[in-house]
Amino acid sequence: MKKLSLILLITVIAVLPAFAQSIPELQEKPSDLSLFLGRFHPLIVHLPIGFILLAFLMEVLSSLPKFRHLGASVSFVLVLGILSAVGAAVLGYLLSLSGEYQGATLDWHLWLGIGTIVLAIVALLLKTKGVSKIYFPALFGAVVCLSFTGHLGGNLTHGSDYLVKYMPTPMRKVVGLPPKVNDEGPVITNLEEAVIFDDVIKPITDGKCESCHNPEKTKGDLRLDAKEGFQKGGENGPVFTAGQPADSELIKRIKLPQDHDDVMPPEGKNPLSKEEIQLLEWWIENEASFDKKVTEVKTSPEVQEILDALVNPPQKEINPVFTMDIDAATEDDLQDLRKNGFSAAPIASGIPLLQVSYLNTNAPLSAQQLKVLSNHSDQIVWLNLSKVRLEQKLDYGFLKDFEHLTELHIDHTAITDEELKALKNMKWLEYINLYGTEVSDKGLANLHLLKHLKTAYLWQTNATPTGISTLQEKLPELQIHTQAPSLILVSADTTEEVTTKN
């Protein structure tokens, strides 16, 4: 008991000078040393969280006979928790002097942190005195206080929506939060009505600047969460000079090289895209108005293009096959195919699907080779069997296994209408090349249900105009190539005189 009081006393004595030292500095700029120490707050702060929670856990567990022995160590752990909490609080205070964090959240964080320490000390004293009835609620109170402090600290560092940003909508309903907002960037529905600042500029700065420049975390004494902040500027002066993007601090900082100390957003955060920078420059160039509409200012064709893209974001079309859960092709799969005369490689690094071709068209494919090929049919999405021959008695029935193909070159082969039935399985197919085959309208009917098909090559086949137009009706988006318009053979005139009349 004596010893414990002694430790606490020493702690308080040690802490006081630190506080005392920093108080006069409140009015002036904090010293480098205190700012330096302050940045250790995030490092130290996890110790009291761990210790106090551990003390609580040990206390709860010690009620079980098996863990009774833990009870004896609770005080020790709690003392560690208090000591580290005091350290964290001091460093946290020093960090707050930088002025980068402000507002109610910071105040609550501070007072709850002090509350945690007080409750923990109370709990410790009660424990040593053996007052178990009030002791446990005090300890529990410290844990509750600690949790809130930690949560607010997290909000200060990462922004207040950090924790729940990706909470799934059903869970959000339970907690009573509004459904998740689509953060795919700003989507304007009508460019005519759009206000430059609110609809174009703010969404950019909200996504890229606001998390550090808000009322809670005001880095560089700058707030970019509302137009007042833009107008007021920060510790380095105004954010922009209307009409002069090149002289505006905002643009200068954004455009610094990525490894520059002053680049914004700082290293490790998501930088602005080329288009976003162009829009900011365009806004500042046009007086940086806060209430003008898009239609009221001049736009260059380039800016217009970017603005148009905001209204109609380009559709990224990617074949679902590429995101399907298909077992990855291994190095052994590749070796297996290569040993059998195929050329095989992943279609792109990080995508374990395969492109396979057989270019040694002198040698017909054997049953063994087809078997190897079919063994890997799941992984193959691009298959080039152009001009390939099969050994006698083999047919193209093996194609039925290749359900994941998006591209199939089967031109100049002996594939028949009957064998083309395999195409019905290839529901992801985008490209088929059948030029130079005996395929007729009957075979083409197998293509009718392929919703993803974009291109078909049918030059030198038995397909008739009727068959082709039926296919076109079924798949209006499909581009059917029969033959490139033949070159009208013209002889270039070499005798003609120079047309320039001097």
Add this chain to the structure above:
Amino acid sequence: MNLLEEIAYRKAELNTRRHFMKKCLSGMGTMALGSLMGSSLSSCERATDALGQLRDSANPMNPLPPHFLPKAKRVIYLHMAGAPSQLELFDFKPELQKLHGLDCPPSLLEGKKFAFIQGTPQMLGPQFNFNRYGESGAYVSDRLPHFSQCVDDVAFLKAMHTDEFNHAPAQLLMQTGSARLGKPSMGSWVTYGLGSENQDLPGFVVLVSGGTTPSAGKSIWGSGFLPTVYQGVQCRSKGDPVLYLSDPKGMSRALRKKSIEAINDINRTQFEEVGDPEIMTRIAQYEMAYKMQMSVPETMDINDEPDYIHEMYGTEPGKASFANNCLLARRLAEKGVRFIQLYHWGWDAHGAAKSEAINHGFKNRCQEIDQPMSALLKDLKQRGLLDDTLVVWGGEFGRTPMRENRGGKEMKFIGRDHHLEAFTIWMAGGGIKPGITYGETDEIGYYGIKDRVHVHDLQATILHQLGLNHEQLTYHFQGRDFRLTDVHGNIVEKILA
């Protein structure tokens, strides 16, 4: 000295005192490392690039995955060596016509360097008639009547610019990314990045027509500091495409195979001894040479093409011509060759001689390429190859809107001087927007005034279409990472489909 004796001799040669000491040290190091790692390590056997892509030095041409999903799987690059005049082909300048014959204002000459222009040259209007073609309404002169039917398949880049105004450095810059010798060519970078789809043919094939090789010589398809296995393989377009396709007297195919196997065995022993990756390249080259003797005749014999194809391209089997090379390019593309580079020499239209005059030699050159390159586009299209084959056409720089006056005098023939500020190239297929014109020059075609594209931007765009990130396709050499675009290069997003 027989082979075994030679092996012994070579081994002994390596055992100098210095080598002995070095071996002692590295041996001990390796033992220590070996026991630590539990396996033998050899830095030479496998090389990785910036993305950690493993390259198997025993099979340097194995196909490799691109960095991201590609739009093009191969490139056919038609380089018009000597720089064709954009003002006579694609960049129609009626204003220049009005200035024809007037003295060039000094403002256009001040601070400029020209290869030959001296004093005050005269402005030179377009020498041929232009018309608009296709749905895109692109201007093409009457020198390219066949090509004018293809304008809706191509994207014109009209404000290309470069840094070099002499042929050799400009060709080097265009093809290797540096005006100095020693850098790997674009085709080498591509085969280094993607390997080859066909193990029986080189991944990078070069075909030359027009009488001679480009002025920068073979360096423009060299591999620079990349392993030499990635250099362009020049095939002859006349006679046997590669030498010794037929067996020499007294040397049967089987004996040749055995010889190559024996040589390769010796080389492999040597590689284990000294670990120089160039030895593996040598082995791969021997094997490739042998395989090519089997596969090249099949690929390169254009006699088996039907008559309508010959008619379309204007090909004559057995003759060295740009037309034959265009047809060969299509056949090589079908065979999975990654980078097919065609050079057509003779576009240096100064007007100093009849053969190099806008009103003579240039006309012949246009006639030589017009039908074949148009046929190539159509043929690729009807076969379904244009979707994933990127075709690029262009020279190394442009020509001046002023008439060249070598020695300060008016010359007998009409010509234009070298010009680095503006020239036109076109691209087709491989995920490039068809039927568009990107970039614009001023009224006389002197400067690019809108959407200028530098040579490095073109290179970055070509690599991008192949699924390669030009900033990540690097090779570590002499202590730093090198890349095709050096520290430059922006992808020309606006021309991508």
